[in-house]
Every structure is written in structure tokens, then in C-alpha cells.
Amino acid sequence: MKDIKEPLSNRKRADLYYELLAGGAKTKLLESIINFNLPELLSSKGEILESDLTKELELHPLRAKKWYFLLTREGFLRRKKTDLGYVYCLGPVTKQLMGKNNDQWWFFKQMTYSWQTIAYESLYSILRGATVNSDIHWPPKNDIESIAIEEWMTRTSVAPISTIESAINLNKVKHLLDIGGGEGTMACDFAKKYPHLKVTLYNLPVAIKLARKNIKLAGLDDRVKMVEGDFFKDRTFPAGCDLILFSRVLCDWSSETAERLLKMAYEALSPGGQVAICEAFQENNKDFSTAWEFRYLFWDEFETEVFKSSLTYKKILTDIGYKLTSLSKLTDDSTYTVLTAQKKKQIPIIQNIIRKWIGWKYERMQEIGY
Numbered sequence: 502m503k504d505i506k507e508p509l510s511n512r513k514r515a516d517l518y519y520e521l522l523a524g525g526a527k528t529k530l531l532e533s534i535i536n537f538n539l540p541e542l543l544s545s546k547g548e549i550l551e552s553d554l555t556k557e558l559e560l561h562p563l564r565a566k567k568w569y570f571l572l573t574r575e576g577f578l579r580r581k582k583t584d585l586g587y588v589y590c591l592g593p594v595t596k597q598l599m600g601k602n603n604d605q606w607w608f609f610k611q612m613t614y615s616w617q618t619i620a621y622e623s624l625y626s627i628l629r630g631a632t633v634n635s636d637i638h639w640p641p642k643n644d645i646e647s648i649a650i651e652e653w654m655t656r657t658s659v660a661p662i663s664t665i666e667s668a669i670n671l672n673k674v675k676h677l678l679d680i681g682g683g684e685g686t687m688a689c690d691f692a693k694k695y696p697h698l699k700v701t702l703y704n705l706p707v708a709i710k711l712a713r714k715n716i717k718l719a720g721l722d723d724r725v726k727m728v729e730g731d732f733f734k735d736r737t738f739p740a741g742c743d744l745i746l747f748s749r750v751l752c753d754w755s756s757e758t759a760e761r762l763l764k765m766a767y768e769a770l771s772p773g774g775q776v777a778i779c780e781a782f783q784e785n786n787k788d789f790s791t792a793w794e795f796r797y798l799f800w801d802e803f804e805t806e807v808f809k810s811s812l813t814y815k816k817i818l819t820d821i822g823y824k825l826t827s828l829s830k831l832t833d834d835s836t837y838t839v840l841t842a843q844k845k846k847q848i849p850i851i852q853n854i855i856r857k858w859i860g861w862k863y864e865r866m867q868e869i870g871y
């Protein structure tokens with residue numbers, strides 16, 4: 502939320518209004534370059550004359566001129582004046598979005614397509630109960646939906662994997678339980694890099710089907726085990742692991758659901774074991790969460806306020822009885838951070854007996870009025 506000191510001057514009020522409206526305009530410009538594959542076209546051509554571009558994209562010449570102007574002003578294109586007219590090449594914003602990481606640019610495009618499937622529905626009507634014209638389910642219900650979401654996850658897994666590795670010393674972990682662990686991408690990656698590590702992957706049957714193939718292909722069947730489960734139906738997670746990971750899982754659900762899952766993790770962990778939450782915490786990712794939560798407005802299977810702050814998780818974890826152990830620093834490599842907490846170690850039996858004896862003794866002394 503913007504921190505606005507009241508009252509604003511007329512000029513600042515107008516600025517505020519136009520900033521909001523321009524946000525929508527910029528979104529549409531971004532969508533349009535993606536829909537026309539303009540970044541790929543300009544990457545392959547380097548530069549292109551305005552008249553050639555208009556012809557190649559089969560555009561209305563006057564509207565195209567207005568579009569080029571705006572794209573240039575917003576940094577999507579760069580233009581040069583020549584004797585033959587304007588020549589266009591990639592602008593700084595498009596170059597940055599494309600970056601060097603193909604998977605990230607691929608993901609930005611996928612997210613934009615997903616956004617487009619709903620963004621032009623009437624929010625007014627939807628809020629009054631109109632049907633949303635989308636038949637995609639969350640969580641995925643069939644193979645096609647599961648393949649689509651898991652491809653998103655796999656192609657964006659480099660950042661969370663490296664964030665988790667920097668936050669947790671996996672050399673010291675014996676058995677990792679990866680809840681909602683996609684198609685086994687992280688499980689296989691960690692198992693390959695840490696040969697002592699056993700991993701159990703817990704996911705819905707549709708995702709486990711994909712994971713089974715990947716784990717076999719990686720030759721890791723002996724160390725990466727799979728458990729088909731649905732954390733809305735199951736009351737317990739597989740027990741006895743010393744690290745339970747929720748990577749980009751709890752941010753799909755409300756605080757109430759997250760609390761229930763973290764309690765299940767607490768019960769399943771060995772004493773002294775850790776839980777790790779890796780996701781885009783709200784405090785560092787405001788625009789990110791606004792964009793996603795807007796998307797979810799058109800998707801009734803999503804709960805409310807799914808992107809939570811690390812503070813919210815800290816409270817949930819300590820209320821359950823965990824001891825907070827670390828919150829990783831946000832780096833330039835990733836939008837994700839990792840919060841870890843430990844299940845308290847069991848008191849050794851002998852200490853427990855002494856405690857009980859002292860308690861009993863104290864009660865007896867009170868009874869005899871000592």
C-alpha cells in the first residue's frame with residue numbers, strides 16, 4: 502500500500518491518478534509486444550525500418566505510428582532517424598526483460614498469456630457473481646494441467662534451488678521431505694548434488710506420475726522415494742525426516758491452510774528437525790503479489806491473501822511451537838527467500854524423569870502445607 506500523506510496537492514493527486522492509469526497502459530503495451538513476437542523479431546533482425554515493420558506485422562499505419570511512439574517512450578523500443586525514416590531496435594526495457602536467461606523470458610510470456618485469459622473479463626460482473634470463463638483447475642486435476650504447471654515450476658526452479666542451497670547446509674541433512682515437490686525437479690537436483698541425501702517427494706497423484714518418470718530417468722529411484730498424497734485429505738505427512746521443505750507451496754494457500762500444513766509438518770519432523778519455507782515473501786514482492794492475487798481474483802479455487810509476509814509465518818511457526826532459526830537475505834539472483842524453523846529437541850528421558858519428580862515433590866509439599 503502506498504503511504505500517502507494527506508492532503509495531496511491538485512498536481513500530486515492528478516499524478517497519482519495518471520500513475521494508476523498508465524500502469525494499465527504499460528501492461529497493454531507489454532502484452533502487445535508479446536502477442537506480436539516483437540522481441541524475437543527484433544532480436545533476429547537487429548534493426549528494422551518503420552515501413553518494413555508495419556508491413557511485416559500487417560498493421561494499420563497510423564495506429565502503428567502511435568504504438569511505436571509509445572513503445573519507444575516506455576523503453577520497449579529504441580528508434581533512430583535515418584534518411585529513409587525511423588529505424589527500430591530493441592529498447593532497454595525489452596532487453597532487460599529478455600535477459601540472458603531464456604527460461605525467465607519464457608516464463609514472463611507464459612504469465613502474460615495466463616493473465617490475458619482473464620484480464621479482459623468484466624471485473625464488475627465477476628465481482629457480482631458472473632461465471633469466469635476459464636476451465637483450468639487449481640490444484641491440477643488432469644495430466645494436461647499438471648504437465649503445464651510443472652513445466653512452469655521446472656523452468657523457474659534454478660532461483661529457488663540456489664536460494665535453498667545458500668540458506669540450508671544440505672550436507673547436514675539426512676532425509677528431506679519435499680511437500681508439493683512438483684515433478685521431482687528439486688528432489689533430483691539435490692539428490693544428485695548431495696549423494697548422502699535421501700529424499701521423499703510428496704505430491705498429488707497426477708504430479709507423482711510425472712515425477713516417477715523423471716526420477717527413473719535420473720537413475721535416482723534408490724534415494725528419491727515418492728508418496729502420493731493430498732494434503733487436504735491426509736491428516737499426516739510421512740514421519741521421521743530431518744528437513745521438510747515447502748517450496749512455492751504455502752504461497753498458494755491462505756494463512757489458515759498454511760498453519761494447518763505447518764502443524765502437520767511439526768508432527769512429522771524428527772525432534773530437532775527443521776521446516777523450510779521458500780517463496781516470494783510479501784514484504785519484498787509487492788508488485789509481484791498484486792499481479793498474482795489479481796490473477797487469482799478470477800480463479801475461485803484460490804483462497805484469499807495467499808502471499809504472506811515472513812512476519813506472518815514467524816508468528817504461525819512460533820505459535821505451533823517451532824523455534825525460528827533463520828531468514829535468508831534477499832539477493833539480486835532471486836525473488837525468493839527462505840525461512841527456517843526447528844522442532845524443539847525432545848528432552849532426554851532422564852531429564853524428563855527429574856522434572857516430573859520435582860513437580861511431584863512440589864505438589865506433595867503443598868499438600869502437607871510445607
Ligand SMILES: C[S@@+](CC[C@H](N)C(=O)[O-])C[C@H]1O[C@@H](n2cnc3c(N)ncnc32)[C@H](O)[C@@H]1O
Nearest residue numbers: 640654681682683704705708731732733748749
Ligand atoms: C507451485 S508448485 C511448486 C512446485 C515445487 N515445490 C517448486 O518449488 O518448484 C505447487 C505444488 O503443490 C502441489 N500441490 C497442490 N495441491 C496439493 C495438495 N492438495 N496435496 C499435495 N500437493 C499439492 C502441486 O501439485 C505442485 O506440484
